[in-house]
Amino acid sequence: MASITMKNIVKKYGDGFPAVNDVSIDIADGEFVILVGPSGCGKSTLLRMIVGLEDITSGDMMIGEKKVNDLAPRDRNLAMVFQNYALYPHLTVFENIAFPLRLAGASESEITEKVNAASKTLELDEHLQRKPGNLSGGQRQRVAMGRAIVRDADAFLFDEPLSNLDAKLRGQMRSEISRLQKRLGITTVYVTHDQTEAMTLGDRVAVLKRGVLQQLASPRQLYSNPGNLFVAGFIGSPPMNFLPAKVSGTSVELPFGTVQIPQDKADKVAASAANGLLMAGIRPEHFEDAAVVDASRQGSTFRAKVDVVEWLGNEAYAYIPFEAPPEVREQLEQLERDLDGESLRTQLVVSLDGTSRIAEGDEAEIWVDSSKMHLFDPATGENLTVDLDNAGYIHGHAMAEAAEQPAAAG
Amino acid sequence: MRGTNKVGIGVGFILIMVWCLLPVAWIISLSFKSQEAITAGSPGFLPTSGGSAGFQNYVDVLNDEQFRRAIFNSIGICLIATALSVILATLAAYAIARLEFKGKRFVLTTALAIAMFPVVSLVSPLFDMWRTLGIYDTWIGLIIPYMSFTLPLAIWTLSAFFREIPWEMEQAAQVDGATSWQAFRKVIVPLAAPGVFTAAILTFFFAWNDFVFGISLTSTEAARPIPAALSFFVGADPFNRPASLLAAGAVVSTIPIILIVLVFQRKIVAGLTSGAVKG
Structure with missing residues (x-):
């Protein structure tokens, strides 16, 4: 297990368009961090840079104390669950889960023991000899997770793992993932566009828009103190x-009538309110x-x-x-x-x-x-x-101290 | 409506089968008639009571040293050409399907152009070249043209197969700790197996059935393949072509190809990739 530190990560494609622009996130050891945002915000690209499937244009990617910018995916010791699972259709469920172990050259007895442990955790015992093609969506999803947890990876990476499941199964798998992560206590980065997943799963949530990190805070902080x-x-x-809204003093004029706001809020907006509509x-x-x-x-x-x-x-x-x-x-x-x-x-x-x-x-x-x-x-x-002490990192605000106290207020 | 449809399909099926299999059946019928019966004229499909040769024709053919050499040559040359062509095509097709490199289109169009080139026009230059290089009338002298004419088809077939394999399969393997080569060998090649065997069958057919190269680039039984050897096949009497022996030889020479198809067909399991990804 290890922490993951991203420092000023930039990803530019051939046409110079920055898909990820100057993103810095510190993920503590054992923390569950969600990358969320609308499609095209760069969340998947960022995840693929962590795992090494995309090159990093500039910035530092550290896993533990090691800079991994130029390491191949296999040298980063991370486990990833893909959106479409990417199971090996020619192998049985057992061999699918055993695949990373075989590549690592584990002994036969070790493989059997670890695969059986993983399949027990994920309740896949009765399916071990079947091929992925004969499994249901939820079972395939569990096989993909089995392949991830069977190795002693430094971190789990999930790329929209539940988006292909129907609503009921999604709810079940969501709590399953949460339980698994808590039990294994492993650093996890999870990409989703679904805010329910973001709010329920994450210790902290990073909201991205067009490649820029907008806010990084606990779900509660994001909800009650959105930065923008x-x-x-x-x-x-x-x-x-x-x-x-037209603000004068503590009274705010809305389309439906005038309401009063507390004095401290009125003080914060007084300067801007003078310039016109809020x-x-x-x-x-x-x-x-x-x-x-x-x-x-x-x-x-x-x-x-x-x-x-x-x-x-x-x-x-x-x-x-x-x-x-x-x-x-x-x-x-x-x-x-x-x-x-x-x-x-x-x-x-x-x-x-x-x-x-x-x-x-x-x-x-x-x-x-x-x-x-x-x-x-x-x-x-x-x-x-915004209550700056209670809003994590907000894009545009110098919030050095927020980055140093991850998950404290979750 | 459904009933008439079924009958129509059945009738059409039988017509096509008769159309395709009649020559084969006739060859088989010929191969069981005695030489005398054929010379005398034996129009019936089944041999007449006196004109049947039983398996004598087959025994004679297989006892013929020339014919045995030709079978050996054909099998050896075709298997080697097929193996080399499929291995090269697999690597080339993978590169074409997965990598971005300069001249990719050039490779593909050149391959297609080669496949469209008339074989006959290449025979005389090859004849001269092979004699100069000293590979005239050798196995390698036939393997090279067979390979180069089957490679384009194999590359096109295989690159289509590779393109259908999701990128994620390979990326998952790499994340799981595989090198690019391991990912290729343990994940991509098994998934492309139906394509590999399709390409292998097509390549083997081309090489096995080739006559033009076989007859022009060989002069002795050192390398002469079956189709060419059959044309040189003369029995005891040089002035009387042994039609029944030729028929028996033709039947024998189709057996390997039937075997190959049966073996490879089991590997061509359609829809092998189903279940890899949620579709």
Whole structure:
């Protein structure tokens, strides 16, 4: 086992396009780090640079104390699970798992012992003599993991390992991977575009956008303290709502009315607010049907016409369209493009309690917990109200100390 | 509708089989007739009661020293040419499928051009060259042209097979600790086995059936292969070609090729790569 240190890693392709641009991540021994981002953000490229399947244009890649930039994959002693599993179809499950051991020249008795141990862990015992072609997707996935855990690798690398499974199996395998990693205590880097996997599995999550590391923090920090618009929009489902906001003092004017924010937040944004509109970010769950909110809870209320209600049982999502001024609209459309999405209309998504009786077309009274509101600079996307001590590394902020305390706040 | 379809397919199948197998059946029929019966005219498919030679023709053919040499030459030359061609083609096709290098297109188009070149036009230059080089009427003198004419086909077939093998297989092997050569030998070649055997069968066919090179580049039984030897085959009477013996010789010479096909066909298991990746 070993730590993995990336220092100013850059990957440029032949046309000069930087697929990965100046990324620095310290992964502690035994830590589970997720690389997440929309497609084309460079997360897979970064993983392949760790394992040695892609050349590093510049920067240092260290595994333990050793610089591995120029080492071949086989000399790095890492185990990788590929997105499409890449099992050897001409070999049985046993031989697939034994493959790395045979290459390493292990003795027959050692191979049998280790493969059997791995197959027991992954419950593959009854399939050992079958060929991968006869296995189900979940079984193939487990064989691929068996091939990884059978060797004493320094770290595990996963490249979107669950994206080919159906939803139910994905959930099971997710907890399986988590359990396995905790038990083996092995350094793990996991690439995914699925934020549920990112939030549930990782000790820390690195969010990438177009090759640039946006934020590196624990899932909780990412969720409650996103460093910029992109991270705020990427983490969370349904995503955070972005509204044009005019701030004066502690009062914030939103399309639906004016709400109050705490003094400390107001102080942080005062300088930027003087220049014009800000972007307010409020998560759906920080809204509620005013009728079901306990009167003692702090917050503001406003009235709005609800367009659509999606009732899910435990909660309901209400959609409230609003008009955004052109400069904010442009920024929101750009954000949607960055997130691989398409913005059809500007609307507020509000999460309501399951007992709420608000129906489609109603003019409803909505409560909002404005103390949880974030305010972003619409030009730079920077989160002005971020709690820097509690947000890990944020791109653009000099955060030397954050890099030195990995996973502490997870 | 389904019934008539089935009948139609059955009838078509039988017609094609008759069309293809009738000459073969006729050769076999001839090989069991006695020389006298053929000279006298024996139009029936089955030998007449007096005109049957039993297995005598086969015994005679196999007792013929010239014929035994020719069989030996053919088998030796064809196996060596096939093995060399397939090995070279495997390496070349792998490079073409996997690596980016200058002149890749050139290699592929040249290979195709060679395959399209009429064989006959090369015979006289080769004849002169081989005599100068001293490899006229030797095994190597036939192996070289067989190899060069079968390589293009083998390369094209195999590179198509290699291209279908997912890159990840190899990368997984490398991450698992394999060198490039180990990954090639332990993962890629086994996966390309159907392609390798397809190429081998095609190469062997070409070499075995060749007549032009066989007759022009040999002069003695030192290297003369079967098709050429059959044309030189004269029985006891030089003025009366032994048709029944020739027929028996032809039947014997098809046996190795049937054996080869049967052996290789077992290796050509379609869909071997299924299950490698989630598809």
